[in-house]
Amino acid sequence: MGEEQRREPAQPMTRRERRLLAERGVPRILTVCTGNICRSPLAETVLRARLRDLGVEVSSAGTHAVVGHEMTRQAQELATGRGADAGDAAAHRARFLVDPLLLEADLVLAMSREHRDEAVLLTPHRVHHVLTIRQFARLAAELDDDTIRSAADAAGPLAAQRLSHAVTTVSARSLGAGSDDDDVIDPYHRSDAVYEESAAQLDPGLAQVERVVRLALA
Incomplete structure (x- = not known):
């Protein structure tokens, strides 16, 4: 799905969707991959550890999740090597991606363009909060600290709204459908x-996610 398609006017939000958005208070990040046992939980557990002092809630889900399964051994080792809590990584269990998770998130980090597009199909009006993690890295790197802080300050004092505004400032720079460089390779059943x-x-x-979140919330 190209960027032009994803930016077409979306259907109005339902009453339930409006309620879920209104109830957002704690800033939330959601990571998404296919099985929810390699890439997205690795990103989830590392970000949770790095952002714990800011009170950010980080979770993950899979578009075709291997429900109830733990992270692979390799993913756990790579996560803990990047600062994730070993117990947190071991406790992970895969779950499906459903629209309430997307509605609650101020930032959705997809592991590939395919995952991004599936997330946008579920909640098209949240398109500006859904990026691949490599796309986010590229776009955020182009913004200086003052621009990100100013975007957050314009949202007022509430943490979730500050992060949300910072994210939309990053995503506003997105043009086109992206490229292979926006995808994180799937390592499942590989070396x-x-x-x-x-x-x-x-x-x-x-x-870059840690940088943007700290600028918005710290």
Whole structure:
């Protein structure tokens, strides 16, 4: 699905969707992949550890989740090597992506363009809050600190709204449908070397997410 299609006017929000949006208070980040046992929980657990002092809630889900399964061994090791709590990584269990999770999130980080597009199909009016993590890294790197702080300040004092405004400022720079460089390689059932490559592709995004969140909330 191209960017032009995703930015077409969306259907009006339902009453339930408006209620869920109104109830958002704690800033929330959602990471999304396919099975929810490799890429998205790796990103989830690392970001949760790095943002714990800011009170940000980080969760993950899969478009075709292996429901109830734990993270793969390699993903757990790579997550803890990047600062995730070992117990947190071991406790993860996969779950399906459903629209309430998307409605509650101020930032949705997809692991690929396919995951991004599936998330947008579920909640098209939230398109400006859904990016691939590599896309987020690229776009956020183009913004200076003052621009991000100013966007957050314009939202007022509430943490969730501050993060939401900062995210839309990042996503506003997105043009076109993206490229292969916006996808994180899927390492499932592949070698340890591929797992390392996949995690390395996540690293710039993890760093930029932490940067943007801290500028918006700290």
